[in-house]
Amino acid sequence: MSTYNQSKSRTQLARWIVCHPKLSVVASLLLMLAMLGALPQLYKDTRADAFLAADNPALIYRNKVKAQFGLSDPIVVAVINESRQGVFNPQSLQLVNWLSEEISALDNINSDRVTSLATENNISGSDDGMEVTPFFDELPETQAEADRVWQQVSDFPLYMGQLVSHDKQATLIVAELIDEDQVEQTYEDILALVERAPRTASDSNSIHVAGEGAVAGFLGSYIDADAQRLNPIAGLIITLIILFAFRRVSTALLANVIIGASVLMTLSAMALLDVPFFVITNALPVILIGIAVADSMHIFSHYFELQAKQPERDKPELIIETLEAMWRPITLTTLTTMAGFIGLYFAAYMPPFKFFGLFTAVGVGVAWLYSLVFLPAAMALIKPSASQHMRRLAQNHQLDSFAQLMVSFGRLTLNNAKKVLAVFAITVAFGLMAALNLTVNEDRIATFHPSEPLYQADRVINQHLNGTNNLDIVIESNVDEGLFEPASLLKIQALQDYALTLEHVEGATSIVDYLKQMNRSLNGGAADEYQLPRERELIAQYFLIYSASSDPTDFEEEIDFDYRVANLRLTLNKGSFQDTRLVVEQLQAYVDEHFNSDELNATLSGRVTLNYHWIKDLGKSHFAGVAISLLLVLLVSAWLFGSLTAGLYALLPVAASILIVYAAMVLLGINLGMGTSMFASVAIGLGVDFAIHTIDRLRTAFRERAQPNKPVTEEDWDKALGELYPLTGRALLFNYLAIALGFGVLTSSQVVPLTDFGAIVFISVTTSFVASLSLLPALIKVTQPQFISGAQRPEPRIFSMSKFLRTTSGLLLIGSLGLALFNQQVEANAINSEAMRFNNLSADEIVERVNRVDDGEHVSRDLTMTLIDKRGKERVRETRTYRKYYEGEKRTILFYKKPSNIKGTGFLTFDYRDVSKDDDQWLYLPALRKVRRISASDRGDYFLGTDFTYEDMMLEGKLEPADYDFSLLGHEQLTLSSGEKFDAIHMQGLPKSKVIAKELGYGRSEFWIDVDTWLVVKAHYWDPKDKPLKTLEASDIQAVDNILTRHRLAIDNHKTGHRSIFEFSQVDYQSSVNDQLFTQRALKRGK
């Protein structure tokens, strides 16, 4: 198609839109409304863990450790008293006691896991051996009693610094949560408790609430609240700028419709694609507000300019003319902006950032569409006129003050072109150097404004005590009771001692400390007896004595039930990446070199380790993002202008702006963190617009005055460059103001990373704007590039370089977009599994959902079991089964009906919800005519010769959280061998201990859960030696009495080649099932 034809068709399209304004407006609004229908499905995922892909090994391991030791990110309440006695006075101790009791009583607090002076025990020697007694049984009434408590505590090294500060002035109440997802409410509850804590006039206690739990609990709502405040302000500022620029209310209204469409439809697209709203998504509306309005501002500018100059002309015609002139730069800038954000998508490794990049690109696309369809149609309906001020200026051939400002700026630039280039060259060089000194850092507590009580609490606690940041080291022996070995304990002690030499590591707690204290107590209490016992038997005895003297679950956080896995928890007084990076790396090196062996293994975990894994690749990812964005923008620009040089020129202002931002960051001491790292892609995407408009305007100027066969003179260049400023320069100024002020709003944010982000984008956009109207024209003036002057006469060539470039770049852009969208599906899997359509569900919550699936209060059904051996020989057994839930137990009975050889055989089970209680089972064998009581402890035994274990049968497709630690592996499209397809969550279940693994007969399992039904549709099992054992596939899922039922279960035993197929029929959830069916009499009677 020729250029003429192309432009003709575009004119026709523009004409059609303007001639059918109502239809275009209504269609646009209907499309928007249709999309908005999906918006309510959008959900939030503000968890810190959402920043790591669900299959990140560090995250999986940490979740396992959390489950094993019952550790959560705790909420820490500090009572501080800076008087001479510190907190060791009756009043403070009573307050600690009151707080401990009240906090324990909160719903979401694990009352067994509240640690404070009021809950902890002192270990001391006694005549009988060892005495484990609370620090105070009765509340101290006198100062002398309080002093005695101090004496005991200060004599217990384990608690010093951890629970009580060395200066006596602070003590902690550490509360672990039951459900971390409820942390926000719990944090609020604790704040309310603190408010009503009993205080007296003479009270000099202060109470602070902090800790990782509190940070996590508050962060989401803190950022949300901030965004809710900022977004309207950004919208308002931009509306005011438009009003000010065009002095027409209609322009502000229409621009807001485009903003609304861009922001709301993008969020709807996220909802439709099951992408959650992350913490950083809060910045998306602000960014889109700034970008979306830019297109309409250019259109308004051009239209009003025309209208002011030719007020007599038909307005729809003017609109068409505006579109003809503006579609190209608007499309160009849209494409380059999208390219910039897609660069972020490709470079980012954290799912929230990836989605941020992708969906901002989508929003930019929506803004483009509405600017070119809705806006001209609406304008054709309203037929706005230029303001009188504009008309007057136009009639008098005068410029307004903004245009004059830009003309002056242009004159200054063009007259000093080489100096401008020199200034930029120096600035860029400085920026390059600065970039090398950029610091990557992130500190979650620094997200909060320093005036925030949580921030202050954290500071105070870290000042007085060991710290609020935890690093766990999980030590695993390869045998049960391996941690009774003195050599192993000495290794742990050495590791602990080493850790304490590291900067910022203020405290360390492990089972070693308890053993040392016990040893000391049992040896007369002398300080030099504070050491590890040297004999294995003695260590075992200490544990025994302790458990006899106190609650045996006291060590739950430090060591597992089999004495095989222990946790060493380090406390750090700093939580930032820079402060903790060395600690993690040095510990890892120590563990690799001095600790890990065949017998004993240590793995770093905990929040600090996890944060380390979060951030360590941030710098790399950032620079990769910048490179990819620049490349994409270069390609797109080169494609659009048909010239690689044009692409490079377009890139220069943004490249310069980024380097200047680096310099500013170093100067202002802003770190490259989670929030700030995404600035570059935003800056590139936005900043390149100015350059594109500049280049396009210059090319148009040459094209308009093109005279065949006349060489381009210096005068032509000056004229073209001079014409750039009054109209385009003015439009770009407003464009810049809208974006800069939009982002500028972020600087008033209470969320520190957002403030930094706003400031940086402000700087970069300003620099891009300035560079596009100074560096770029200066460079063009000096170099007089062909891609601008040559735009007037395309030379006919057999091989057109520009065509080649356009084609190649076009393919690349389409490829990138396609890849991005395809990748979005793949990447979404990782995030989906955690949070996509499942409303922020964690592995445990998914398990809960699976277990919540209704399987009827009772059911009766026929079950045909087909057993096939490896040679294909089949045995078929037909049974009738009944199952009913009772309070605390489930009863199941199964009668064999066929073949007649075993007819009458019956099997009755009482399965108790209390896992500590063995199930009761009876077998009725007709040959004996007797009900035989059988032991039910071997859950891993195979059920009546099938490949299902008794446990499999009992669970009926449910998942047992008491046995497994579950983690998410991903999300995928699953196709079973039956050909049935499922959209499934892929999960892993690791038995909580070797003992459980042995009991179950499974070393690990993987499950696929259909997200539509929440039924387990496939499972893989490995034996305890990690050899593939069995594969289960569940199919023929149908609703019976509104209950989803798996009608066919097929399990393949890979070891034996045996196969069992269970087929259910005559399933009935409605007919009542008599309680008398679950009796030995019924077993005997066969019904």
Place this chain on the structure above:
Amino acid sequence: MMVLSTHTLLKPRVTVLTAAAFVLTAGSALLFSGAVAADFSGTWQQQWSLDSHGNTQQFESLIDSEWNHSFSGLGRGWDMTLIARIKIDGSDQLGHSVEPSDNFSSINGPLLKSQHAQLNIREWYWDTEMAGSYWRIGKQQVVWGQADGLKVLDVVNPQSYREFSLDEFSDSRLPLWMLNIELPTSGDGSWQLLWIPDLSYHQLADAGSDYAFSSPLLVPQIPEQLLPILSAVSLEQHKPVSPLKDSDIGLRYATFAGGWDLTANYLYHYRDAAVYYQSLEGSELKIDAGFERSHLLGGTASKAFGDFTLRTELGYNSHSFQLLDSQSEQAMQNLLRQQGVHQSAELSSVIGLDWQGPADTMISAQWFQSYLLVDHEDLQRPQQDHILSLLYRQNFANESWEFEALTLYGLEQQDSSIQLQLSYILESNLELWLSADLFSGPTTSMLGQFNQSERLSLGFEWGF
């Protein structure tokens, strides 16, 4: 069919009663139910056994047909089960007398019988639920107790000793006509009431057959002192006759509490083994086989502990009758004074422990003891008797193969038996087996008396 054509109509009363019951059932089925749709199934069990001399001891077919029918219409709530058995033995080594067995009551015993074959109504009962209680009326087996093989409380039904204890328990138990009511109480408890008007008792192996009793523990011996003067020995049996007055009554309470299966049992019954009273009339030794009543009080308790299951059983018999030693110096006096029989209360118990540790494996040990509360110096059996049993069962290949070894050992008489069986499920409904039954010990002992009757068997069971 040839075999059946030579049948003899044995007991007119049994036949008439059975026919009447059949007509009643069929009639009621037709009258009260919309459609008679009985569930039919059957098994054909074939076993070929060779004795220790290589002779065929048994070539026996057991064809069981079972009809289950749930009545609808007016008879709704009633279920009927009928198990008929045709037994054909090609060899008559185990005895299969054409003469009616005198252990059966007039309403029990085979329906048709010939030299090699017989037709039995093995079980035939009606089940219903009435007013919260469960009724089973008809010919049936009721099993009490927790022990395997060694019987303390499992004495409701008499037993056939045609193959001593080598055949399946359900096959050796003789079903009786009775009323069996179970009344569940609140919770997990239930009462069971039995009324047994069927006056049938143990069926012993025919004299001269391989498993005929010969041990002096069970069979009276002629005192040596008598041999020179004895001209004749006569045997007469006196059985109770009144189905009402002589019926057995049983009561059991069973419950499940704290993981324990507990029962308390009481049975007022005629002991199923005849008491051989001996008397001298002139030069004739008269043996009077009579049946005696006893109160049986007992209980069971069992519970699983991890991999172990404990089963215990305790029984007190108010009357037990033991033969006195006929070879002792006091034999004559005992015979004259006590008719060669000693009566005492008896306390028996079994403690069993099953271990299901490794997968597909069960090891079960039992210790049975019996104690006579009143001692007698000339007792054939010891006052305190102990038997140990050990069972090992192993399944392979998803339970398609099974190996089982059961050994019994009498501590006092040092007699023992070993039963080995390897079975294989060839098809869903076809099982094959190979088994060996071995005995050892003095011929006077309970198990040793069969030490010439060891056997090797091959068999199959086909279900249809």
